[in-house]
Amino acid sequence: MSGISExxxxxxxxxxxxxxxxxxxxxxxxxxxxxxMHLVVVDNGSTDGTSExxxxxxxxxxxxxxxVNLGIAGGYNIGIEYAVxxxxxxxxxxxxxxxxxxxxxxxxxxxxxxxxxxxLGLPKIxxxxxxxxxxxxxxxxxxxxxPSIKMMGVNAKDSPRFSYMREVEYAPSCCLLIKRExxxxxxxFDTEYFFYYDDWDFSLRVRKAGYSIWFVPMAKVWxxxxxxxxxxxxxxxxxxxxxxSTARYYLRHLTPQALILFLIWFVIRECIKFKPxxxxxxxxxxxxxxxxxxxxxx
Numbered sequence: 001m002s003g004i005s006e007x008x009x010x011x012x013x014x015x016x017x018x019x020x021x022x023x024x025x026x027x028x029x030x031x032x033x034x035x036x037m038h039l040v041v042v043d044n045g046s047t048d049g050t051s052e053x054x055x056x057x058x059x060x061x062x063x064x065x066x067x068v069n070l071g072i073a074g075g076y077n078i079g080i081e082y083a084v085x086x087x088x089x090x091x092x093x094x095x096x097x098x099x100x101x102x103x104x105x106x107x108x109x110x111x112x113x114x115x116x117x118x119x120l121g122l123p124k125i126x127x128x129x130x131x132x133x134x135x136x137x138x139x140x141x142x143x144x145x146x147p148s149i150k151m152m153g154v155n156a157k158d159s160p161r162f163s164y165m166r167e168v169e170y171a172p173s174c175c176l177l178i179k180r181e182x183x184x185x186x187x188x189f190d191t192e193y194f195f196y197y198d199d200w201d202f203s204l205r206v207r208k209a210g211y212s213i214w215f216v217p218m219a220k221v222w223x224x225x226x227x228x229x230x231x232x233x234x235x236x237x238x239x240x241x242x243x244x245s246t247a248r249y250y251l252r253h254l255t256p257q258a259l260i261l262f263l264i265w266f267v268i269r270e271c272i273k274f275k276p277x278x279x280x281x282x283x284x285x286x287x288x289x290x291x292x293x294x295x296x297x298x
Contacts, residue, residue: 006034006035006036006106006109007036007089007090007109007113008036008037008038008087008088008089008090009034009036009037009038009088009089009090009091009092009105009109009177010037010038010039010040010079010082010083010086010088010090010091010092011029011037011038011039011040011091011092011094011105012040012042012076012079012080012082012083012091012092012093012094013025013026013029013039013040013041013042013079013094013095013096014041014042014044014072014075014076014079014093014094014095014096015041015042015043015044015046015050015054015096016043016044016045016046016069016075016096017046017047017048017050018048018050018096018097019046019048019049019050019053019054021096021097021224022041022050022053022054022096023053023054023057024099025094025095025096025097025098025099026039026041026054026057026058026061028098028099028100029094029100029105030058030060031102032100032102032103032104032105032106033102033103033105033106034103034105034106034109037105038062038083038086038088039058039060039061039062040061040062040063040064040079040082040083041054041061041062041063041064041096042064042065042066042075042076042078042079043063043064043065043066044066044069044070044071044074044075045066045067045068045069045070051063051065062082064078064079064082066078070191071191071193071194071195071198072173072189072193072194072195072198073188073189073190073191073192073193073194073198074189074191074194076093076173076188076189077188077189077191079091079093080093080178080183080188080189081188084180084183084184088180089179089180090109090112090177090178090179090180091177091178091180091183092105092108092175092176092177092178093173093175093176093178094174094175094176095173095174095175095223097128097174097223097224097225098125098128098174098175098221098222098223098224099128099221099222099224100123100175100220100221100222101219101220101221103218103219104123104219104220104221105177105219107123107216107218107219108121108123108177108216108219109121109177111165111214111216111218111219112177112179112214115212115214117210117211117212118179118211118212118213118214119178119179119181119182119206119209119211119212119213120171120176120177120178120179120182120203120206120211120212120213120214121176121177121213121214121216121219122138122139122168122171122172122175122176122177122213122214122215122216123175123216123219123220123221124138124158124162124215124216124217124218124219124220124221125137125138125172125174125175125221125222125223126158126220126221126222126223127155127222127223127225128222128223128224128225129224129225131157132222133157133158134155134156134157134158135153135154135155135156135157135158135162136153136154136155136223136225137151137152137153137154137172137223138152138153138162138168138215138217139151139152139153139166139168139169139170139171139213139215140152140168140169140170140171140172140200140203141168141169141170142169142170145261146261146262146265147254147258147261147262147265148262148265149170149200151172152168162217163217164217165214165215165216165217166214166215167212167213167214167215168213168214168215169203169207169213170199170200170203170204170213171199171203171213171215172199173189173198173199173202174221174223175221175223176199179211182206182209182211185209185211186202186205186206186208186209186211187205189201189202190202190248192248193245193248193249194241194244194245195241195245196241196242196245196246197245197246197248197249198245200249201248201249201252201253204253234278236277236280236281237281239278239281239282239285240281240282240284240285240288241285242282242285243281243282243283243284243285243286243287243288243289244285244286244288244289245285245289246259246262246282246285246286247259247285247286247289247290247293248289248293250262251289251290251293259286263283263286266279266282267279
């Protein structure tokens, strides 16, 4: 794909502190072989001098600043709105904790350009730490029981079975290519999800609108998620927000019965894992979201 024929892509990197990590992410995108690209960093309420550091290191990029942390959906939407206003045909949203391979963007764009009604493109996402051939995610699907969304390829060793393009049901938003047409049809991310389920909600809305989501294995990304961080205990606030997001997704797209079944499974799972302290804040978040939704119907 030559520079002349390359569709215009705006890359939106979402940053909340971690300025050194953001610098590495920006550098990897600037080394891309894709020419028709504009890079935008959304500083989502950072307090560590992220914007100042980036402005000094990379005068060629655009920095959009929010005075407060708007969450993943809210932060992405700031960048998406800017990209659409400036004529982007594609928008790639990315967390600041990824490193991309030089042809990643090229492979994603070529894949979506070649498939009618393709709306989203997902790269092959590896773990950055440890074995660089260990996968973090290759998409996600709906699991009937317990009723939940399950990521695919988690912690698996890369192999030929992950080497072909395929349509998937859901795509995480840590690195996701979005066709402008999709944004104009289904809208942006739902800002009521502070984190979690924002990408699953968006994926489902995209598919309901008749677009497909594709896993593109030639496009490669490394995600800086450490195993120790993944296994560390989360604060009550984290479980509360996850509970709110869970209730919003299930009651928006599924049924109250599906939510109840998931909650029963969650309580049993946490008791089996000897983690009962997670249950109350999670259920508090669920109850808060149900009360909000109920108030809308009155």
